[in-house]
Amino acid sequence: MRFIALRLCCLFALVIAGAPIASAAEARVAVASNFTKAARVLAAAYEQSSGHTINLSFGSTGLLYAQISQGAPFDVFLAADQARPKRAVDDGLAVAGTTLTYAVGRLVLLSFDEDVPISASVLGDPRVSRLAIANPATAPYGAAAIEALAALDMQAAVAPKLVRGTNVAQAYQFVFSGSAEVGFVALSQVMDEADGNWWLVPQALHAPIAQDAVLLTRGADNIVAIGFLEFLKTDAAREIIAAHGYPADAPDAQP
Structure with missing residues (x-):
């Protein structure tokens, strides 16, 4: 687990620093449909900072997971729950130790x-x-x-x-x-x-709608996929996520 975390941090640092470990590349990200607007803004911000390309595909979490399990070529999975990313790891479809809660x-x-x-x-x-x-x-x-x-x-x-x-x-x-x-x-x-x-x-x-992301096995060595997941943890990304309807603590009343 420590090795994986260290590897992700180092690779992300190289991407942000612009180190020539790879030319401009791309990653395919499967995104729960509720996160469409935020994902597009996040992808654009990451592309601007890294010079790489993020290709987004949207759908329901269950249908996206079905596509992933059938071999769809995605590198990262942004689900609308925690169950499917965990299941992806358990089924060998995702990399253990890379799951993170990116939004509620x-x-x-x-x-x-x-x-x-x-x-x-x-x-x-x-x-x-x-x-x-x-x-x-x-x-x-x-x-x-x-x-x-x-x-x-x-x-x-x-x-x-x-x-x-x-x-x-x-x-x-x-x-x-x-x-x-x-x-x-x-x-x-x-x-x-x-x-x-x-x-x-x-x-x-209702139960909290905690939304998890995970690095899929196909993206295990994809510097763009790894960097995008790390970007989701940054303050800049969290501000974008909060502004799009995923506040850390939203009041139970219409604004």
Whole structure:
């Protein structure tokens, strides 16, 4: 473990210093869809500082893991949970000792209908005929939504209303397009949204959405992949992550 940590730090230092250990190269990063906006900004910042290229692919955590397990050529995995990165290590698909929690997500209930007051009580409102969530079997934000509904004793009542997206990005699109009056999405998706109304779901209603990243076996010797993971630990990266809806401590109220 100490050897791996030392190796990562040394390689990252060489990248930042511009040492000629390799010409400009690239890494492929699989990213949970809820982290789309932040990942793009982080990738751009890392590319500017290193001269290398980060290629991003987005999808639900479960589907991305399935692709990785089937040999998809990714070097780094940014999941929306902790279970899949751990499983990747256990299954020999990722490098032990490289897992890190890069963000903690928050769940919100969103509506673009001005006539629908947004709070927990809206779940029982007769004007709400469709409630969008991400697929709880593959998307951690969908699983958190189901937990929150259970905690509110609303799971059975809203079951006929549920519209499942393949990931949290599609759940957002259902609400944005009007296909669903309300939906459970990620705080990161509504940070810059001027028109929608949203309610920040109290953290006590579901398990923390801790999001882990891990270096995949394919990227074990990829200086770009290693450097990008180390970059996620820097203050500059943490500021970007917080600004995109992953604060270390978000209050349980709409700003």
